[in-house]
Amino acid sequence: MVSVKISPAGKPLSLARGLPVTVEVKNNAKVSDLKAAIATKFPKLYVSRQRLVLKGERKSLDDDTLLKDAGVNDASELFVKDLGAQISWRTVFVVEYIGPLILHTIFYWFPQVFYGQPVQHSEVQKFAYALVMLHFLKRELETLFIHRFSHGTMPFVYIFRNSAHYHILAGLFLAIDLYRPGYSATSPSIKGTIYENTTFLWGCVAAWLFAEYSNFLTHLNLRSLRPEGGRKRAIPYGYGFDWVSLPNYYFEILGWAWFTVMTGSWASILFFIVGSGTMANWAVQKHRKYKKEFGSDYPRNRKIMIPLIF
Structure with missing residues (x-):
């Protein structure tokens, strides 16, 4: 399993007031799997509303990318942005x-x-x-x-x-x-x-x-x-x-x-x-x-x- 810290991008998110949190996913998980895990903790922040960015980066992560290919490993920190109603x-x-x-x-x-x-x-x-x-x-x-x-x-x-x-x-x-x-x-x-x-x-x-x-x-x-x-x-x-x-x-x-x-x-x-x-x-x-x-x-x-x- 891979443990990833999820923090709000900018000001606290009204749909996910419990951030930051640590989320665990499988080693071969994709970005979409990580989003799904976040949505499990914060149902109103559903997958299509999320934009994930690795700490120190600006480009958002593509859903189909494997976490390991995106440079996400154990103890990495990602920032999530609410894209609004979809x-x-x-x-x-x-x-x-x-x-x-x-x-x-x-x-x-x-x-x-x-x-x-x-x-x-x-x-x-x-x-x-x-x-x-x-x-x-x-x-x-x-x-x-x-x-x-x-x-x-x-x-x-x-x-x-x-x-x-x-x-x-x-x-x-x-x-x-x-x-x-x-x-x-x-x-x-x-x-x-x-x-x-x-x-x-x-x-x-x-x-x-x-x-x-x-x-x-x-x-x-x-x-x-x-x-x-x-x-x-x-x-x-x-x-x-x-x-x-x-x-x-x-x-x-x-x-x-x-x-x-x-x-x-x-x-x-x-x-x-x-x-x-x-x-x-x-x-x-x-x-x-x-x-x-x-x-x-x-x-x-x-x-x-x-x-x-x-």
């Missing part, structure tokens, strides 16, 4: 994507409430509504049945920040703009224009479907690389990954690009720009992690997110 990443994604589904449904079916008059939906409004609903239903199903998360939880307060992007930009702003009278079948801005041309609309839908299906295939590929409950990753290969490190982002952007072409909506343009910038930033960070984790084994000619360009 919520699962899966729940976060479900909440994020439910917002646009609800808002678009309300604005599409009850326009008189928001615009003060009924709206005879144009073809472009019908197509846009169908594509938005299909996209976010797909995201919800992927969240529930496809995605595997490297981190189980995040601080609860962050759900409001994360949800704002989808609820406001893809939900409220996009719905307000798409289903207004200016996009209706009787609007001079639509009548006689390309936005009521079914050949144009179906062409955009076909391109959008290609992007959505390609995005789905990359998610299936990523799922196959990580066993259930595990965090270990492998180098992804195959469709999309032979060109870039993050093809799921590329196809996501491509889908919204075609949606924007189809609608010409200012709100869609805004969501496309903000979303593309956000995903580009994430892509750069994940590309660097891939190269650092796999070193010389990682394909050198692979771009970050956009084939042949970036």
Whole structure:
């Protein structure tokens, strides 16, 4: 057995007023086992709320690391920080994507409430509504049945920040703009224009479907690389990954690009720009992690997110 002293990081913790304490775990224990032992003594300080740091270090210890590999031995001292109330990443994604589904449904079916008059939906409004609903239903199903998360939880307060992007930009702003009278079948801005041309609309839908299906295939590929409950990753290969490190982002952007072409909506343009910038930033960070984790084994000619360009 290994005896480890656990002390509060900074001021005393309200959920663990008995700190510091000595906790015993097996010699081959992982950091997660130590957290579980701490949670046994202080149930309100459950595993996902804990951040452990070895005395004299700044980096937090990863749950899957063996204590001996982290430099933790008998009589070591670790500091625990309360990360606050946690919520699962899966729940976060479900909440994020439910917002646009609800808002678009309300604005599409009850326009008189928001615009003060009924709206005879144009073809472009019908197509846009169908594509938005299909996209976010797909995201919800992927969240529930496809995605595997490297981190189980995040601080609860962050759900409001994360949800704002989808609820406001893809939900409220996009719905307000798409289903207004200016996009209706009787609007001079639509009548006689390309936005009521079914050949144009179906062409955009076909391109959008290609992007959505390609995005789905990359998610299936990523799922196959990580066993259930595990965090270990492998180098992804195959469709999309032979060109870039993050093809799921590329196809996501491509889908919204075609949606924007189809609608010409200012709100869609805004969501496309903000979303593309956000995903580009994430892509750069994940590309660097891939190269650092796999070193010389990682394909050198692979771009970050956009084939042949970036």
